[in-house]
Amino acid sequence: MFGEYYTCTMYVRMQYTGYRKGMGIGMKKQLAGGNTSFDNVLPEYGRKKLLMYADTFRDLANTFSDMPRQEKELQTAGERVSAYSMPEAGGEVQAYGMETGDGLPGYGTMPDERMAENKRLPVLDRQEYLWKRRLVENRDLMAGHLMEMAQIMTRIAEESYRFIHMSERKVKQLAHALREENILLKEVYLLEKENGHKEINLVMRAGKNANPAVEEVGNLLSVLLNLRLVPAGVSSIFVGKEWTGYQYIEEPKFHVLTGVAKAVKETENISGDNYSFMEVREGVLTTVLSDGMGSGEKACKDSELIIDFMEKFLEAGFAKETAVQMINGALIAGGENQNMSTLDICQLDLYTGICEFIKIGSAPSYVKRENLVEQISARNFPLGVFYEIDMETVRRRLMDGDYIIMLSDGILDALSQGIGEEMLPEMLGKITLKNPAEMANHILNFCLHQSRGRVRDDMTVMVVGIWENL
Known part of the structure; x- marks a missing residue:
């Protein structure tokens, strides 16, 4: 068996950061008054300090952005490099296109001292141009990073x-119901976020x-409050x-x-493809796939670094x-x-069903709805090639029973040896399997059959199925 697969159910939850007694006292006061307006999470002093820091970062970003002098110098250096690259209209300085003895254009002679000068000056100007261009690009990059920090x-x-x-x-009523399950309640408060x-x-x-499960308490609360609740984050089982704080959030509309x-x-022991499923915030699932250049350990380390960076930036x-x-x-x-x-990114909001795709040099992704399949692709270069990335976010609204299929280049290479990659949407539309793990394994085995069992490049298939909670 060439493929290996696994499946898991993911309910996106928010991680609980611990109960604070100081907050609990404030909660009692708020509950007694029945506050109907939105209040800031941070105390006023801390909020103002953070906003002051944000303004400082924003001013620094604007300072980096408002530097036209370097751009003028860069343009001047670029014009000089272009001038040296263009052949002159005529004269002895041309190595080709000069008039020869028979009056026809061809290779002629150029004075040695002029040739040496022509070689030296363009090299110096080209180096100056490249250095100044790097400075401008680094400046723009720094301005973007500072502005993003200010926004966060x-x-x-x-x-x-x-x-x-x-x-x-x-x-x-809540305390009595919990006491019936041999659970003692000390404090409780209900809140609503701006979303x-x-x-x-x-x-x-x-x-x-007593040894009650945290999830069972959530089921009890759901009945008592007429609100579907699930444990938040990495809760204990x-x-x-001991007296401990437990957090329950409203269950998303969909699960995956x-x-x-x-x-x-076939010639390697380790795959150059790496992937991740991330719960970056409440009700949001982010799927990331990276294909390292080449194969083997070097490609694996490269793509693993990309995934690690992406996880840390999003968190x-x-x-x-x-982050890209x-x-x-x-x-x-x-x-x-x-x-x-x-880099292939798919971010799915489990409350709304809206899915966003960002593709950087990656193979196409597919959205499958019964026998209908839509291909989502982008023609751009991988990471690490150019400073400016041609990046576009594609949005789709998913429904109950839809599937997201993400692939690495090895899958398309295998298909090119058989029916051709243009036939993949038709093949996906004919799949009747419902389990995402079985579907992923079926796609992989089909592609291996097309390549007659040869694995000429690392192959990865990721399938995400979305269903509405009953």
């Missing part, structure tokens, strides 16, 4: 919520000889014996199943477009240790 700080400072008043009767999503926070502990099938190039709060630009800038700055890897 501003978003954090302006993050707000609204407390939803819970009547004393409702709180007692309309609700969450409930409880401080509770398990009673003597069971309610502990994922499947992956891979085959390693830090950077927009995916900015920053990764590309880092690869360009690597110089001799050149890393030219592809």
